[in-house]
Amino acid sequence: MDMKTTHPGFGRDAVRIPLSELDLAVIGAIQAGLPLVSRPYAALAAQLGIAEAALVERLASLHERGVIKRMGLVVRHRELGYGANAMVVWDVPDGEVAELGRCLSKFDFVTLCYRRPRQGRDWPYNLFCMIHGQDREEVRGKLRQLVQCCGLEDIPHTLLFSRRRFKQRGARYRNAAEREPVTS
Amino acid sequence: MDHRADLTELERRLLDRYQHGLPLSATPYADMAAALDVPEAEVLAALDRMQQLGVLSRVGPVFRTHAVGVSTLAAMAVPEARLDEVAAIVTSFAAVNHNYEREHRFNLWFVATAASDAELAEVLDKIEQLTDIKVMPLPMLEDYHIDLGFTLQWT
Numbered sequence: 001m002d003m004k005t006t007h008p009g010f011g012r013d014a015v016r017i018p019l020s021e022l023d024l025a026v027i028g029a030i031q032a033g034l035p036l037v038s039r040p041y042a043a044l045a046a047q048l049g050i051a052e053a054a055l056v057e058r059l060a061s062l063h064e065r066g067v068i069k070r071m072g073l074v075v076r077h078r079e080l081g082y083g084a085n086a087m088v089v090w091d092v093p094d095g096e097v098a099e100l101g102r103c104l105s106k107f108d109f110v111t112l113c114y115r116r117p118r119q120g121r122d123w124p125y126n127l128f129c130m131i132h133g134q135d136r137e138e139v140r141g142k143l144r145q146l147v148q149c150c151g152l153e154d155i156p157h158t159l160l161f162s163r164r165r166f167k168q169r170g171a172r173y174r175n176a177a178e179r180e181p182v183t184s
Numbered sequence: 185m186d187h188r189a190d191l192t193e194l195e196r197r198l199l200d201r202y203q204h205g206l207p208l209s210a211t212p213y214a215d216m217a218a219a220l221d222v223p224e225a226e227v228l229a230a231l232d233r234m235q236q237l238g239v240l241s242r243v244g245p246v247f248r249t250h251a252v253g254v255s256t257l258a259a260m261a262v263p264e265a266r267l268d269e270v271a272a273i274v275t276s277f278a279a280v281n282h283n284y285e286r287e288h289r290f291n292l293w294f295v296a297t298a299a300s301d302a303e304l305a306e307v308l309d310k311i312e313q314l315t316d317i318k319v320m321p322l323p324m325l326e327d328y329h330i331d332l333g334f335t336l337q338w339t
Contacts, residue, residue: 010254010301010323017251027252033242036228036235039210052210059245060208067251069331070204073231074241080199081186087286087293101328114249115326116257123290123320128257129329160286160293167275167283170242171255171297179276 017065022050026058027067031170033074076168082132084139084161088146089125091118091156097127103150104129109142125158136161187237194222195230199239203333206243246331249324254304255297256323259290260315267291270315279307290320 019027025048034040045055062068077085092100097115104127105113112130131146133139139161147153191199197220207215213231217224234240249255262270267285274294275283283294298304308319 010250010256010304010321019252024252027247030244031247033244034212036213036232036243038213038224038228040212041210056208056210062245063208066248068245069248070246070333071206071208071244072202072204072333073199073206073234073243074246075199075203075333076238076241078185079187079237079239081188083186098326098328101326105328105330110329111331113327113329114324115328116322116324119320119322123259123322128322158288160288160290163285163287164271165284166271167280167294168241169281170244171247171253171281171295172278178278180278 017067019067022058023062023067026055026062029055030059031172033170074170077132078165081134084133084136086131086133086136086139086143086162087160088129088131088143089158089160090127090129090152091124092127094126100150100152100155101127101129104146107142107146107149109133110146124156187239190237191234191239192230194220194226195234195239198227198230198234204331249327253297253299254301254323255295256304256308256321257293257295258308258322259320260292260311260317261290262292262315262317264291266315266317270317273314274311277307277311279304 029044029048035043037043039052041055042052045052048055059068059071063071090100101113101115104110109131110129111132112128114128115126116128118124118126131139131142133142143159198216202216206212209215213227214224217227220227231240231243260270271283271285271292274280274292277296279296279298280294281297283292285291286293296304296307298307308321312319
């Protein structure tokens, strides 16, 4: 698999970072998380048939190259009191998306902020962010704060509160088209 | 579902401090334990317990979107009476890592990730075929957020 090519499709505007076979093998081994043992990298390296130090070095390199955004504890927000989460979508003039996206991202309660394509009349929104709060009133208060601080009073937006969570886990990059037993 | 009150002081300190910056040494848990001045066995036990509680999804990496493979957010407008059935079909795909009900005409929202565009398109096509409902793909075009984890409020 050559990750250097520009894919004309879902990832078309993404910056492609060249990945070696070893990078991909390491990503495959670690995508579901580290084992909770004293030498977790040794355990994964043994599976791949490489040295522990080589695996640690490769992870450091993936981090440095920006493939890995962060390494650490990945939490599930609902279990930590954040019972309300809302996706807020904005219909922003195309030339202002980046500036407003950076403004929204400054707030620590905004956990994602992406530009996405509009989809005709069905879906006019091109800027998405996620707000987590302990309850809906808190989320609405945070939204008011965003509107005020980023000057979004005249920008149409919609708030989509989440209801049921059917599935939440880390991404898997292989065998994606297969179906698996329902676990959640 | 809110497990904050069940968490020990050590568990909270781990969540506050190590959502990013996991030590990249051969012994990350021992390093965390040394920094927090507790035995390594207590750190391992705390992480294991938080995983059992469902507070902790995993200890590991968060990848930059589109740095590895391709992914997309997608939405479906599902008739209320079919929502359980359609959600179960969407969840059954290995490619789907998030799947939520949201309050909107577009009421089912999921994220699918695959190794290539072709494989991702195949997943979305199969979902449309199995459910007979249109899937609206909303792939990321630009990311404005720097992910350092989540600032938790303990009260």
